[in-house]
Amino acid sequence: MSGIPMDAIEVIDLTKRFGDNVAVNGIGFKVREGETFGFLGPNGAGKTTTIRMLTGMTGITSGRVLIHGHDIVRDTLAAKRLMGVVSETSNVYDELSARDNLVFTGRLYHLRKAEIERRARDLLETFGLYERRHEPAEGFSKGMKRRLTLAMGLVNSPRILFLDEPTSGLDVQSRRLIRDVVQDLAQKNVTIFLTTHDIEEANVSCDRVAIINRGTIAAIDAPEKLKQTFESLQSVEISFDATRPGLLEALERLPQVSDVRKEGDKFRLYTADPPDVLGSLCVFAKEQNLRPISVTTLGPSLEEVFIRLTGLSVGMKKEARGTDAGVV
Template sequence: MENMNAIEVEGLTKKFGNNTAVDNISFEVKAGEVFGLLGPNGAGKTTTLRMMTTLLKQDFGTVKIFGHDTLKESRIARSMFGLTGQYASVDEDISARENLMIFSRLNGLSKNEAKSRTDELLEEFSLVNSADKSLKNFSGGMRRRLDLAVSLITRPSLIFLDEPTTGLDPRTRMQMWDTIRELVDQGSTIILTTQYLDEADQLADRIAVIDHGKLVKIGTPDELKKNIGGTKLQFQVDEKEDIPDLKNVLENQLSLESTFSGNQVQVIMSEKNQLVTILNVLDENNISFSHLIVQDPSLDDVFMSLTVGKN
């Protein structure tokens, strides 16, 4: 199983009336990687996820889970993954232990196996001290950890995480990141949707950006960032009367893309070594400056570049 793709999506399409929510999307997910699905609200990523997890039937195209077609071999395909959403199907009125026992039994474990697996998961997700409390008394972070624990009862090779840290405080988010990394270290393949771009940057090996139902870009975080442009240089010119000369030098002499807002200047550098040239030019022309910041492209820049302004 290690040498095959965890998921193969080909020509996936879904329409709701006259609206094409997912438009002929194709990609592969390698076994053992964290694969991020990003896109603005309404872009089609949730519909894509629902089709991949057999919760929604596609109009056209195929999804294969470790080689098993989700339509032709739906039972086998479903047995090979776990799904954790923002709200897992757990009972609010009973305890974490009881929920895990019920779902373990529903997944075919014997009573003794269910008890053993429940104890393991309570320990693994730091829920032992709260195991017998009603879920109504759980914090957001505790609830999210239980959601993940439920999806891992059968130790699936593939795990779909649909916005697993939405609404969590920063500390709990970091704890969830550590848990996700541990799952990958243990051999799991992760499909991650998230509204936090820093989360995708930290966790994902590759990212697919979806917009208006189409796959607009796919690659590693570094590849995506390199594709959208260079490093940003920002600084403030001390004397406003120096700006016309500076603009002339940057654009005509150095052929650099620059924008001006008051005394604030932003320059896009294709290579970081251009910084030395720019600083030398500022010195030669006696242009004093302050508040210099050098910033590499971020996934926020990628997201804005690929999705904004195309509505």
């Protein structure tokens, strides 16, 4: 054995047409076994259509999808047995209890009764739902239903887990719990295919990300490597002890500065040469009789790479500013 990870997912020249509209246009990529793979794109870019083809939920116009070597069209049952699917919309049955939802899902996979009971108990405990296992799901909060949906997607102990917007609109506690579970699954060599509108979630969770735009793959690589391809998005962030009219315009005139943006009480100066700009700022502050309060060099964020590649920021968000500090 070489120790080289096998391909969990292989996408070959995949295309989906709806009449004259080409939703997905000949894309191809591979996801390695045990990899957490992010799939990003603006609304209407082809994310949902792609994941539906990968999981056998919609037909393929042309191309192939292999799940651990099983063709999703020709060998659908074998492929689906290897996967768990957590869609963006809840598939929880409100009239059933949390436990019964898991039992029902286990029966769909033809699991043995004893295994269903064991898996249901373990998953309910993992997701903090065991104490309310006998309550109808209709009384659950959105976060609890999302946790239950994820538990249902794990009943069959899948080798690949497809997650479509797993933490969208959830409270902090539920988001953190789901992220912890996903990280634990990755450590157990479960392949995670994650679609998300949350750029920071992809940045901290994914080994690699693919960015799809208008039905084609715009880029695919590790988040840090994608950032490094855009040196012009490096920047220096500075705040002064005072602000005055015309300060932004004066900063724009500094050598090596391509753009300046005011963000709260700070100014962010974009440049391909941060060290040179730092020197200019020292001189500038002295000439303007200003005292810098904070100065930080910033590498390009994954959000900025996304916007540069797609020209859009529709629906995208980054929860935490400052997480890219020190990235070069």
